[in-house]
Amino acid sequence: MERALTRLGEREPGLQAFAHVDAEGARAAARALDAQASAGAPVGPLAGMPIGVKDVIDTADQPTALGSPLFEGRRPARDAACVALLRAAGGVVLGKTVTAELAAFHPGPTRNPHDAARTPGGSSSGSAAAVAAGIVPAALGTQTGGSIIRPAAYCGVIGFKPTFGLIPRAGVLAFADSLDTVGVLGARLDLVARVTAVLADRDDLVPEAWSSPPAPLRLGVVRTPEWDAVQPAARATLERVAGAAAANGARVTDLDPGPALAAATQAQRTVQLAEGALALADERRRHPERLSATLRELLDEGAAIPPAQRDAAHATAREAARELRAATEGIDVVLTPAVDGEAPQGLDSTGDPLLQRRWTLVGVPVVSLPAGRGPSGLPLAVALVGRRGEDAALLSAAAQLQRLLEGEG
Amino acid sequence: MERALTRLGEREPGLQAFAHVDAEGARAAARALDAQASAGAPVGPLAGMPIGVKDVIDTADQPTALGSPLFEGRRPARDAACVALLRAAGGVVLGKTVTAELAAFHPGPTRNPHDAARTPGGSSSGSAAAVAAGIVPAALGTQTGGSIIRPAAYCGVIGFKPTFGLIPRAGVLAFADSLDTVGVLGARLDLVARVTAVLADRDDLVPEAWSSPPAPLRLGVVRTPEWDAVQPAARATLERVAGAAAANGARVTDLDPGPALAAATQAQRTVQLAEGALALADERRRHPERLSATLRELLDEGAAIPPAQRDAAHATAREAARELRAATEGIDVVLTPAVDGEAPQGLDSTGDPLLQRRWTLVGVPVVSLPAGRGPSGLPLAVALVGRRGEDAALLSAAAQLQRLLEGEG
Numbered sequence: 001m002e003r004a005l006t007r008l009g010e011r012e013p014g015l016q017a018f019a020h021v022d023a024e025g026a027r028a029a030a031r032a033l034d035a036q037a038s039a040g041a042p043v044g045p046l047a048g049m050p051i052g053v054k055d056v057i058d059t060a061d062q063p064t065a066l067g068s069p070l071f072e073g074r075r076p077a078r079d080a081a082c083v084a085l086l087r088a089a090g091g092v093v094l095g096k097t098v099t100a101e102l103a104a105f106h107p108g109p110t111r112n113p114h115d116a117a118r119t120p121g122g123s124s125s126g127s128a129a130a131v132a133a134g135i136v137p138a139a140l141g142t143q144t145g146g147s148i149i150r151p152a153a154y155c156g157v158i159g160f161k162p163t164f165g166l167i168p169r170a171g172v173l174a175f176a177d178s179l180d181t182v183g184v185l186g187a188r189l190d191l192v193a194r195v196t197a198v199l200a201d202r203d204d205l206v207p208e209a210w211s212s213p214p215a216p217l218r219l220g221v222v223r224t225p226e227w228d229a230v231q232p233a234a235r236a237t238l239e240r241v242a243g244a245a246a247a248n249g250a251r252v253t254d255l256d257p258g259p260a261l262a263a264a265t266q267a268q269r270t271v272q273l274a275e276g277a278l279a280l281a282d283e284r285r286r287h288p289e290r291l292s293a294t295l296r297e298l299l300d301e302g303a304a305i306p307p308a309q310r311d312a313a314h315a316t317a318r319e320a321a322r323e324l325r326a327a328t329e330g331i332d333v334v335l336t337p338a339v340d341g342e343a344p345q346g347l348d349s350t351g352d353p354l355l356q357r358r359w360t361l362v363g364v365p366v367v368s369l370p371a372g373r374g375p376s377g378l379p380l381a382v383a384l385v386g387r388r389g390e391d392a393a394l395l396s397a398a399a400q401l402q403r404l405l406e407g408e409g
Numbered sequence: 410m411e412r413a414l415t416r417l418g419e420r421e422p423g424l425q426a427f428a429h430v431d432a433e434g435a436r437a438a439a440r441a442l443d444a445q446a447s448a449g450a451p452v453g454p455l456a457g458m459p460i461g462v463k464d465v466i467d468t469a470d471q472p473t474a475l476g477s478p479l480f481e482g483r484r485p486a487r488d489a490a491c492v493a494l495l496r497a498a499g500g501v502v503l504g505k506t507v508t509a510e511l512a513a514f515h516p517g518p519t520r521n522p523h524d525a526a527r528t529p530g531g532s533s534s535g536s537a538a539a540v541a542a543g544i545v546p547a548a549l550g551t552q553t554g555g556s557i558i559r560p561a562a563y564c565g566v567i568g569f570k571p572t573f574g575l576i577p578r579a580g581v582l583a584f585a586d587s588l589d590t591v592g593v594l595g596a597r598l599d600l601v602a603r604v605t606a607v608l609a610d611r612d613d614l615v616p617e618a619w620s621s622p623p624a625p626l627r628l629g630v631v632r633t634p635e636w637d638a639v640q641p642a643a644r645a646t647l648e649r650v651a652g653a654a655a656a657n658g659a660r661v662t663d664l665d666p667g668p669a670l671a672a673a674t675q676a677q678r679t680v681q682l683a684e685g686a687l688a689l690a691d692e693r694r695r696h697p698e699r700l701s702a703t704l705r706e707l708l709d710e711g712a713a714i715p716p717a718q719r720d721a722a723h724a725t726a727r728e729a730a731r732e733l734r735a736a737t738e739g740i741d742v743v744l745t746p747a748v749d750g751e752a753p754q755g756l757d758s759t760g761d762p763l764l765q766r767r768w769t770l771v772g773v774p775v776v777s778l779p780a781g782r783g784p785s786g787l788p789l790a791v792a793l794v795g796r797r798g799e800d801a802a803l804l805s806a807a808a809q810l811q812r813l814l815e816g817e818g
Contacts, residue, residue, distance in 0.1 A: 060691065071486060074486050077480060077483050078691045078692070079690075079691040079694075079695075080691075081583075081687050081688050081689070081690045081691065082690075083691070084690035084691035084693075084694050084695075085687070085690050087694065088690065088694050165586060165587060168583075168586060168684065168687040168688050168690070169583065169586055170582075170583035170586070170687070170688035170689070170690075171583075171691070173579075174490075174577075174578065174579035174580075177574060177577060177578055177579070178574060201686075201687055201712070201716075202716045203716070204716050204717075275577065277610075278490050278494070278577040278579070278610055279490050279577050279579035280490070280579075281488075281490045281491075281493035281494050281497065281577070281579075282469065282487045282488040282489075282490065282492070282493035282580070283487070284493075285488075285493050285496065285497050286488075286493075303610070307610075307611045307612070307613050308613075311798065314798075389720065389723075
């Protein structure tokens with residue numbers, strides 16, 4: 001804990017990853033855990049681990065301002081379910097990490113730890129930056145479009161958006177009820193798996209419980225209909241990873257999942273905006289002037305989407321999920337670009353969710369795996385996509401791919 | 410509004426339907442709407458309608474205590490999305506209606522308006538009682554097991570649990586994320602449809618938008634594997650409604666949907682308890698002694714359910730939904746018992762959710778339709794079950810059945 005606080009003192013001024021830090025509370029929690037351990041009492045699988053919690057996730061002992069001036073100093077009555085589960089397992093909430101406004105697009109002050117002139121991505125901006133800067137080994141995030149995978153990729157850390165519904169959402173800000181997913185950003189896959197196991201209350205997710213990895217690992221490469229929008233460095237990264245995996249024994253095939261999955265990117269945007277306009281009905285009604293212009297316009301767009309178009313987007317989601325299931329028969333994991341390139345210049349945007357949207361729509365688990373550096377020296381990444389409900393298999397396949405890639409160099 | 414307040418003054422002392430009443434706020438809102446209307450400004454489709462809001466749904470201007478001493482006086486920062494939508498349409502929140510503890514089973518003080526010695530049902534106890542007593546024409550409820558349909562049936566009002574996800578849940582207490590559904594209790598079907606249209610922001614739900622009803626109406630009767638537990642009066646009610654519908658031109662057939670739908674009642678209980686134990690992780694961790702013994706024991710049971718059993722229950726839900734879709738090809742609506750009998754004696758239980766559980770698990774829309782009186786003179790009801798996402802068709806079929814039954818006597 002003292003290491004985390006020292007690191008925080010060094011890095012936070014230039015980084016602005018935290019919306020709130022509770023150093024005293026974290027020290028007290030760590031001391032209490034030490035005392036429990038000394039007394040021989042069980043302290044839980046995350047005992048003493050300092051964790052950052054995205055500031056759209058309620059904490060009863062720290063403010064939860066949702067990245068919006070509307071909620072400055074807001075004090076929830078309860079810990080979110082995931083925070084309570086974290087604490088019950090010995091995790092210590094070091095502080096609340098910066099989120100884009102209401103988990104959407106308008107950025108907070110956080111900078112990319114690899115280049116202060118660039119965005120860390122978002123909306124889980126502070127969680128990605130805090131892990132990348134070595135302040136905390138893991139942090140909680142949420143994803144509705146690409147809010148875990150994109151910042152994880154831009155900051156060069158592991159990002160895990162589990163299967164929709166795996167981690168309880170009670171006490172987490174709702175933006176789009178049929179998309180919002182709680183997940184974990186972390187320094188290592190095994191840590192991410194351990195934290196997820198606690199948050200989902202599923203002991204089948206810890207590395208020790210993973211079934212032995214398939215041999216050979218069967219990868220299906222999806223270059224996506226947005227391939228033309230992917231920057232050369234990100235394309236090259238995908239090809240390099242696919243090639244290295246094949247060279248190290250993986251069976252790599254190309255997948256073309258079909259028209260509904262192609263349409264899923266646009267359908268995800270429809271669902272996100274239409275449901276967001278409803279979820280934020282109170283803010284739209286009473287305080288529109290206190291929302292960012294970006295968000296206000298997107299929500300106005302969402303509110304104007306007619307019911308038939310919303311129904312069609314949900315139908316696309318169901319059909320895309322079927323297509324993906326069928327296309328991935330005999331495949332262990334999908335390999336696809338995580339982001340379209342390095343973190344863009346500037347702090348006025350969190351980057352483009354284009355490549356993350358479709359996987360969120362279909363509810364499948366996704367891991368962002370760091371994979372080298374781009375032309376400006378910033379992290380690049382690939383995304384691994386698993387089958388719905390098979391989160392342990394995805395994490396295990398990701399670990400196996402990491403081992404194959406380490407064999408690469 | 411004055412009528413509602415007068416009625417409240419007469420009935421509330423013996424009824425205890427409200428956890429909080431905001432008479433002054435309601436009068437002010439009604440005056441503001443009058444002034445808007447006088448000025449020729451649009452006032453919305455629910456202009457001036459007094460509405461009760463279940464006390465697990467957040468209101469920024471009234472306390473939201475979740476039916477638990479843990480949250481006495483709790484003041485949310487935001488209106489729940491459904492409350493904001495209601496208000497934007499001119500609806501006036503007269504007050505917060507009594508809920509069973511945390512939308513589960515431990516009852517509040519509310520009495521059945523038809524017999525003060527009997528439960529009104531729950532967990533939307535106050536919403537059902539306030540409508541039945543004529544205090545408000547409509548009230549919001551939530552259902553995770555049978556929390557709208559059961560109290561609506563016991564109190565003799567219309568209850569509507571829409572398709573899962575139709576009404577936004579932002580700002581509503583989460584108990585079981587994959588089951589929790591916001592719905593409406595009301596004095597008449599058309600009112601319920603109008604309020605639902607506002608809450609879902611779907612103008613295709615108002616009666617004027619319903620497509621012309623099928624002729625003849627095709628009813629599929631599901632007597633359920635729990636038929637032996639249904640009391641004679643409730644069985645007779647179902648048979649009488651089916652017979653009267655047939656006599657008045659409906660085509661009535663018997664349905665036996667299959668083994669997964671038979672198993673769905675138990676699977677719903679598994680999902681509800683397992684997800685409830687996670688959603689209420691903070692209360693279980695920090696304040697177990699302030700939960701009722703009933704709830705604490707159920708949550709302990711839920712926390713002990715292993716991941717494989719949770720997965721199996723979700724698989725049952727998917728398979729049961731498929732079975733029901735297949736079994737209802739060529740059927741407009743399923744007719745099935747709403748409850749097992751009249752509201753039971755006593756205020757120490759809200760009755761048995763046995764007959765409501767399976768329909769909640771599969772996410773289909775359900776209407777509870779009052780249908781005569783039982784041997785003790787209390788209301789009985791039938792449930793009408795529609796196809797997922799076809800809420801307007803269900804409401805329209807329910808209205809058609811009501812007309813057929815009126816032709817009965």
